[in-house]
Each structure stands twice: as C-alpha cells, then as structure tokens.
Amino acid sequence: MPPLLVIDYHNGVPAYRQLMDQIKFQVAAGMLSVGTEMASTRALSAELSLNPMTISKAYSLLEREGVLERRRGQTLVIRAATTADRETNKLNPLRQHLAAAAVMARQLGISRVQALRLFRETLNSPPP
Amino acid sequence: MNLSPDSAPFVAENVTKSYPGHLALDALNLEIPAGHVVGLLGRNGAGKTTLIHLAAGLTLPSTGTCRTFGTPTARLDSPELGRLGLVQQESRFIEWMTVRQHLDFTASFYANWDRDLQHRLTEALELPVDRKLAVLSAGDRQKVGILLGVCHRPAFLLLDEPMSSLDPIARTDMLDFLLERLRDDGCTVLISSHLLTDVEKIVDWVVFLKAGRLVENSSFDALQESFAEWTVTAPEGGLPAAFAEPYVLSSQGQDRLARLNVRTRDPAAIERFARAHRAEVKARPLSLDEMFPLLTIPGRDPS
Numbered sequence: 001m002p003p004l005l006v007i008d009y010h011n012g013v014p015a016y017r018q019l020m021d022q023i024k025f026q027v028a029a030g031m032l033s034v035g036t037e038m039a040s041t042r043a044l045s046a047e048l049s050l051n052p053m054t055i056s057k058a059y060s061l062l063e064r065e066g067v068l069e070r071r072r073g074q075t076l077v078i079r080a081a082t083t084a085d086r087e088t089n090k091l092n093p094l095r096q097h098l099a100a101a102a103v104m105a106r107q108l109g110i111s112r113v114q115a116l117r118l119f120r121e122t123l124n125s126p127p128p
Numbered sequence: 129m130n131l132s133p134d135s136a137p138f139v140a141e142n143v144t145k146s147y148p149g150h151l152a153l154d155a156l157n158l159e160i161p162a163g164h165v166v167g168l169l170g171r172n173g174a175g176k177t178t179l180i181h182l183a184a185g186l187t188l189p190s191t192g193t194c195r196t197f198g199t200p201t202a203r204l205d206s207p208e209l210g211r212l213g214l215v216q217q218e219s220r221f222i223e224w225m226t227v228r229q230h231l232d233f234t235a236s237f238y239a240n241w242d243r244d245l246q247h248r249l250t251e252a253l254e255l256p257v258d259r260k261l262a263v264l265s266a267g268d269r270q271k272v273g274i275l276l277g278v279c280h281r282p283a284f285l286l287l288d289e290p291m292s293s294l295d296p297i298a299r300t301d302m303l304d305f306l307l308e309r310l311r312d313d314g315c316t317v318l319i320s321s322h323l324l325t326d327v328e329k330i331v332d333w334v335v336f337l338k339a340g341r342l343v344e345n346s347s348f349d350a351l352q353e354s355f356a357e358w359t360v361t362a363p364e365g366g367l368p369a370a371f372a373e374p375y376v377l378s379s380q381g382q383d384r385l386a387r388l389n390v391r392t393r394d395p396a397a398i399e400r401f402a403r404a405h406r407a408e409v410k411a412r413p414l415s416l417d418e419m420f421p422l423l424t425i426p427g428r429d430p431s
Contacts, residue, residue, distance in 0.1 A: 009329045012356075012413030014349040042311050049304055051165055052311055053332045057349070103408045107361045 007048055015050055019058035021093075024067055027078055028089040038068060038076040135162045137284040137316045138183045143192035145178050145340075152178040154340040156192070160284075160318055165310065167331035167348070168320040169420065174337040176320040177217075180288045183318065184214045197284070210238060213282030217289035219273035223262040227255055227272055231279075238280035246279045252301050266293040274302065278309070285309070287319040291326060299323070303330050328416040336423045344423055350393075355414045355422060358388040358398070362407040373401060377422050389414075389422055 005022050007015050026032040038044075041059065045052040059076055062068045069079040081089065098119075105115040138160040145153040153175045160166055160183075168176050181187045182194045185201040194201040197208045204212075221230060231250075235241040250257055253271045256264070261272065270293045278285065285306075291299045307330060309315050318335075321327045334351055336344035344351070360367065365383040375392035390397075402409045414422075 010325060010415045010417075012352055012415045012418070014352045016349060045307060045311055049300075049307060049329065051307065051330050051332050053164070100410070103410055107363070107408050109363065 005044075005048060007050060015054045016058040016061070019055065020062055023058075023062060024089060025093055027067060027081075028086070028093065032078050034078050034080045036078045038078075040074075136160055137162055137197055138318070139193075139195045139198075140179075140182065140189075141193045141195075143182065143189045143194055145175075145182065145187070146190045151340055153182075153189075153337075156340075156342055158335065158342055158345065160316060160335075161333060162316050163310075163314055164333045165306070165317040165319065165331045166333040166335055167327045167416075168318055168335050168337070169324075169327075169344075169423070170337035171424070173339075175340040176337060177288055178340075179337070180214070180286045180318065180320060183284075184212060184286055185209070186214075210240070210280065211283040213277045213280065213285040215274050215277035215285075215287045215290045217270075217292055219269065219276065221261040221269070221272065224260060226258055226260050227264070228257040230261060230272065231257075231275060234276045235279065241280050245281065246275060249275050249279070249305065252305070253298060267295065267298065270294060271298065278305075281309070281313055281315075283313070283315050285315055285317045285319075287317065287321075289321055290319065291321060291323055299326055306330055324416045324420060338424055351419060352413060354391050354393050355419050356390050356411045357414055357418070358390055358401075359410045359412070360386045360388060360401075360405065360407045361410075362405060364406060367405060367407065373397075377425050391422070 005019060007018050009015070023032065023038075038059065039047065041052050041055045044050070044055050048055075059068060063070065063076065066079055066081070066085070068076045071077050101119075102115075110118075136159040138158075140156045140158045143153055143156040143158075144151070156175075156179070158179075168179065170176050178187070182189060182201065183196055185194075185196065185204040188194075188202055196204060197211065199205075199208050222233070225233065227250075231246060235243075235246070249255075253274075255268060255271055255275070261269065264272065270290065274290055277287075277290075291302055294302060303326060306317060306319075310317070317330075319327065319331070328348070332348050334344060334346060334348050335342065360381070362384050367381065367383055367386050371379055371386075371388065373390075375390050375394075375397060377389045377391055379386055379388045381387055398409050398411060401407075
C-alpha cells in the first residue's frame with residue numbers, strides 16, 4: 001500500500017502519469033521498499049476516486065518499466081532494481097527540476113558561474 | 129482503439145438528425161467504446177442531448193443508423209431497454225407521488241431493480257422520501273432522476289447534464305457512485321456536462337461535438353498529452369507576430385515574449401521550435417477547461 005498518493009485533477013498532467021511519477025519517486029526515495037504490495041486497482045480506485053482504467057494503465061506501465069512485478073497471481077509488488085537503475089531513478093526527477101531552473105537562469109541572464117554558486121549555496125544552506 | 133460493433137454499446141453510422149429549420153447532427157459516425165467513461169462535450173446546441181436521445185431511442189435519426197447494444201434503435205425492446213439507464217437534466221415525474229412511491233413505481237418495471245442500492249443512494253444523497261415530487265427543489269428532483277436512472281444497474285448509462293443542479297458535495301457523491309458502478313458492473317457511461325472540472329475526474333474518453341459535427345473522439349490521456357501552453361522567451365527578440373508551425377493553435381505576445389497554445393504529440397517539437405526561434409520554451413499542460421475553447425478552433429489537424 002503506497003503511503004500517500006495525491007492526484008491534482010486540474011493541472012493538466014494525465015492522472016496515470018501523476019500516479020506513475022509519485023510511485024517512482026517514492027521508490028527512489030526509499031519510502032516504498034522492495035516487495036511492498038501495491039493496493040489493488042479496485043481499492044486504489046475507491047481510495048483516490050479515480051477511474052479504475054487509469055490505475056490499471058499506470059500499474060501496467062510501471063510493470064513494463066520494471067518498477068513493479070506481479071507475484072502470487074495478481075498481487076503487484078515493488079521490484080528490486082539494479083544499482084544502475086536505482087541511480088537513474090533518483091537522478092531523473094532532480095534532472096527535470098534542474099532543466100526548468102536552467103531555462104529560468106538563461107531567461108534571467110544569470111551566468112553559469114552564478115547559477116552553479118547558487119545551487120551549491122542552496123545545497124549547503126541549513127533547512128529553515 | 130478498434131472495437132467490433134458488438135462490443136460497443138452504441139454505434140452511429142452516418143447519422144443525420146434534422147428538425148425543421150435546424151440540423152442537430154450532421155453525418156455522424158461514432159462508436160462508444162465499452163467499459164469507458166465517455167465525456168460528451170460541446171457548446172450549447174452542439175447536438176449532445178440529441179445524441180443521447182438517439183442512443184436511448186427517444187428519437188430516431190433522420191438518415192443513417194443508430195444501434196444500441198447492436199439493435200437498431202427503432203427496434204429497441206425490453207431486453208435492451210432494461211440494460212439502459214437514462215438520466216436527463218430535467219426529468220419528468222408523476223408529480224403527485226412521493227419520492228418513495230415513485231421509486232416503487234419505477235422499480236416495478238425492472239426485474240433486476242437493486243433495493244439495497246436504492247436505499248444506500250437515498251441515504252447518501254439525503255433525499256426526503258416522504259415528500260411529493262411537486263414540492264422538491266431542483267437539486268432534489270435531479271437526485272430522484274439519478275436514482276430512477278441507475279437503480280436497475282444498467283450496462284449502459286446515459287447522463288445528460290446530470291449534476292447541473294447539485295451542490296459540490298452531492299456532485300462528489302455522484303462521481304464516487306459512478307466509479308463504484310464502473311468497478312462493480314463494468315458499465316459504460318456517456319456523460320454530457322458543462323462542469324468540466326467534475327467531468328475530468330472520471331472520464332477516460334472524450335467525444336466533442338461542434339455544431340452537430342464530431343470534431344474529437346479520443347482518449348482523454350492522449351488529449352491531455354497533446355495540448356500544452358508554451359511560454360516562449362527570446363532574449364535577443366525576433367519572435368514573429370504569427371507562428372507558421374502547424375501545431376500552434378493560437379498565440380499572443382511580442383518580440384521577446386509569447387504565449388502559445390499548441391497541440392502536438394511530437395516530443396521533439398519543443399526543442400526544434402526553441403532552436404528555430406533562438407528562444408527558451410517552458411511548457412505547461414492544460415486542464416480540460418483550458419482545452420475546451422481550443423477544441424472549437426476549426427481547420428487544423430495537427431496529429
């Protein structure tokens with residue numbers, strides 16, 4: 001059972017995508033550990049008030065990508081990933097955010113040196 | 129999606145429906161895919177209610193053929209009608225009956241009326257069962273219409289603006305209930321509504337009519353993934369007043385900054401565009417509300 005999945009219906013990102021991204025993120029961040037059982041399509045549809053088609057689409061794509069695997073008949077569980085995959089899964093979400101930040105830096109005319117310094121400072125700054 | 133006509137609960141073949149001085153539907157070819165929740169969208173007068181009436185057999189096509197459960201709608205009979213549920217925006221009732229009487233009356237026509245479902249819905253929607261229909265509020269009348277249309281657990285549910293008079297809480301209940309029917313009965317739902325923020329929570333397929341013509345018939349995911357708003361910034365200026373790329377549906381802006389509505393499934397389009405215009409592009413997906421006006425833009429087929 002995933003700890004927490006939240007769907008924003010109005011942000012234009014298809015709900016199946018949002019589900020996939022959140023599950024992948026939680027796996028990469030270690031919130032969902034290998035072997036964890038996913039809620040059934042039916043149960044998750046009821047919990048999130050989502051069309052069951054949407055959930056089975058997200059699940060089957062995650063299965064195809066190797067994030068989930070089927071066990072004991074129908075149960076879907078988090079699959080063990082290779083070290084390389086784990087690394088990629090961790091870096092991908094951050095890369096997306098940084099790509100957006102890079103666009104903004106160019107738009108604002110911030111130099112590479114300035115931008116890198118800012119990122120380093122942000123990494124080092126203590127949590128508020 | 130390829131479906132044999134047998135598995136589609138409703139098929140329209142070259143259907144035209146005209147009323148005196150008015151063409152409601154024009155050469156419509158459409159299959160409603162089984163097991164889906166199909167959002168029937170379009171502006172007022174686009175032909176949505178006509179289409180629902182055709183599917184229910186309430187009216188017959190002027191030319192062409194409509195089949196519901198594979199049967200031409202002129203020959204629909206109890207086996208098919210018993211599997212069909214219709215909820216209209218303003219249902220007609222027997223006004224002197226109480227809600228309870230009316231439910232009993234309608235139930236008597238259906239062998240498979242689900243009493244448990246009726247009681248559960250009556251409670252969930254907080255219906256005053258001992259009041260006469262004649263004195264009910266618009267919202268409560270709409271709730272009764274919903275109950276009368278769904279308690280026989282139809283395989284094909286036609287909903288014409290079923291939530292227009294409901295408050296937000298009743299609408300949420302209604303959507304949850306529809307999802308429950310999907311899970312339990314695997315029914316097909318065709319729902320017309322102007323309440324797009326409600327509809328987009330449950331639909332997985334979109335049919336869009338414009339002035340009696342079919343202009344969109346695709347999965348909701350595919351629609352969401354093809355439309356976007358691009359914010360284009362060119363630090364050195366030089367953006368054109370109008371963009372020639374065929375996937376640009378509309379644009380506004382000036383020399384250095386433009387906002388575009390685009391429709392493309394090509395993931396490389398954004399990069400090519402950025403290079404061609406020496407610009408930075410930030411893409412944002414669109415909600416159904418934002419897509420709606422773009423679906424009415426004529427003359428482009430950027431697929």
